[in-house]
Amino acid sequence: MESERAVLVAALLPDFNGNPHDPLDELRSLAGTAGALPVAEILQKKGKPEPATFIGRGKVQEVAEAIRLHEAQVVIFENDLTPRQIANLEERVEAKVVDRSELILDIFASRATTHEARLQVELAQLQYTFPRLRAMWSHLERISGGAPTGIGTRGPGEQQLEVDRRIVRKKLGLLRSQIAEIQGRKERAVAARNLDHFSVGLVGYTNAGKSTLFNSLTAAGTYADDKLFATLSTKTREWKLGGGDAVMLSDTVGFVRNLPHHLVASFKATLEEAVHAHLLLLVVDVSDPHCLDHLKTVRHVLDDVGAGERPFLLVLNKIDAMAHNADLLVLESEHPDAIRVSAKSGDNLAALTEAVRDALHGQVQEMVLTVDQADGKAITFLENRTEVLGRDYADTTVDFRVRIGGNQLDRLRAMDTTARLPGEAEAPPWRASRTPA
Numbered sequence: 001m002e003s004e005r006a007v008l009v010a011a012l013l014p015d016f017n018g019n020p021h022d023p024l025d026e027l028r029s030l031a032g033t034a035g036a037l038p039v040a041e042i043l044q045k046k047g048k049p050e051p052a053t054f055i056g057r058g059k060v061q062e063v064a065e066a067i068r069l070h071e072a073q074v075v076i077f078e079n080d081l082t083p084r085q086i087a088n089l090e091e092r093v094e095a096k097v098v099d100r101s102e103l104i105l106d107i108f109a110s111r112a113t114t115h116e117a118r119l120q121v122e123l124a125q126l127q128y129t130f131p132r133l134r135a136m137w138s139h140l141e142r143i144s145g146g147a148p149t150g151i152g153t154r155g156p157g158e159q160q161l162e163v164d165r166r167i168v169r170k171k172l173g174l175l176r177s178q179i180a181e182i183q184g185r186k187e188r189a190v191a192a193r194n195l196d197h198f199s200v201g202l203v204g205y206t207n208a209g210k211s212t213l214f215n216s217l218t219a220a221g222t223y224a225d226d227k228l229f230a231t232l233s234t235k236t237r238e239w240k241l242g243g244g245d246a247v248m249l250s251d252t253v254g255f256v257r258n259l260p261h262h263l264v265a266s267f268k269a270t271l272e273e274a275v276h277a278h279l280l281l282l283v284v285d286v287s288d289p290h291c292l293d294h295l296k297t298v299r300h301v302l303d304d305v306g307a308g309e310r311p312f313l314l315v316l317n318k319i320d321a322m323a324h325n326a327d328l329l330v331l332e333s334e335h336p337d338a339i340r341v342s343a344k345s346g347d348n349l350a351a352l353t354e355a356v357r358d359a360l361h362g363q364v365q366e367m368v369l370t371v372d373q374a375d376g377k378a379i380t381f382l383e384n385r386t387e388v389l390g391r392d393y394a395d396t397t398v399d400f401r402v403r404i405g406g407n408q409l410d411r412l413r414a415m416d417t418t419a420r421l422p423g424e425a426e427a428p429p430w431r432a433s434r435t436p437a
């Protein structure tokens, strides 16, 4: 299929949070990922958007000329537009107009390979379209010569709109319940797995090399590609660290600046799998001159999904392809424990493995657990699964002094025994297990 020729447009408002030196940098790669060929770029600095067309009248003219000159078929906006603005712009420039959210939704739609991801994208797209139905219809009416323009607004168009709305609402409900069902099943599986294993999540900006790293570390065949959002669904495999140690490693969807709101909402559960990981590997592509911005974005999204406080290791990837990068120096001074690797060549992956192994063993704590003397289940577990350093008998209870791994402790708690940890009843298991007894 031939690429659509695209004119890229950005209105730089005071709250613009992209790259000030190259404001269209990200939109360019998003457009390329969606299969468009950017042929012209138009910028406008503005204090606030024009209500009708977002950019000013003169700029609209410029866009229309660029379309003619470069024989472009589509205009892609860095900004999100209202349905009315899109309709107005399309009329004036005589080409299709797409905004940033639509573009990202489109990419996600083309990438969704699992059932769950397809449902999630469909939900996000419908949610995005829903408030636009009215504008879409009146727009259609206008370009079809203003079909049934009866008195006021109660024409067939309005009835059609109601029907459409009802259909969409029903469909939204159906999608939500289907997704909830899949996710419920998955959550239970993840929870069960996390009790048995130490889990590690790969997170990072899209195209950072997460899947490549995942493949190198687990010798698995996950789809890696030089495209944004190559991975939409979380994949988990065992990662053998050597010396009999193993953790569960998860590959996840990449992040990008200003992810459309609906997309974050419908992918929240997928992103939240990262929340449940015991350790996050935050992968940064240091061959990208904007890697500091990318890291900022990633931390932002992690905060959004409630994973901002998870323990993490910073992984500086693509050191083989690194040019001089001022951002890298900043990163390394702020994160002295960051690990430089090349997922592609395998360089320094041993150091990464070592760091994860440290994190795994760092979880082992010495603590005192009190159990009832009659609680055979707890006592058997402690005797067989932990290193018992001492036993102190009281009337009906016994205090075990043990060295116990965090996941062992979680498992013990899930078994519903009488084992208790003084003063930690309120704390979540993983935080608790890190607090020395």
Ligand SMILES: Nc1nc2c(ncn2[C@@H]2O[C@H](COP(=O)(O)OP(=O)(O)OP(=O)(O)O)[C@@H](O)[C@H]2O)c(=O)[nH]1
Binding pocket: 204, 205, 206, 207, 208, 209, 210, 211, 212, 213, 223, 224, 225, 226, 227, 228, 229, 230, 231, 232, 252, 253, 254, 255, 317, 318, 319, 320, 321, 341, 342, 343, 344, 345
């Ligand atoms: N030079 C170099 N390229 C790498 C390295 N690691 C990954 N790449 C390339 O970077 C591109 C993106 O890799 P992926 O592993 O798909 O990235 P990702 O983070 O999974 O991307 P999404 O799933 O889209 O978020 C691919 O073309 C990889 O071959 C590396 O260490 N060095």
Ligand SMILES: [Mg+2]
Binding pocket: 210, 211, 212, 223, 224, 229, 230, 231, 251, 252
């Ligand atoms: Mg990937």
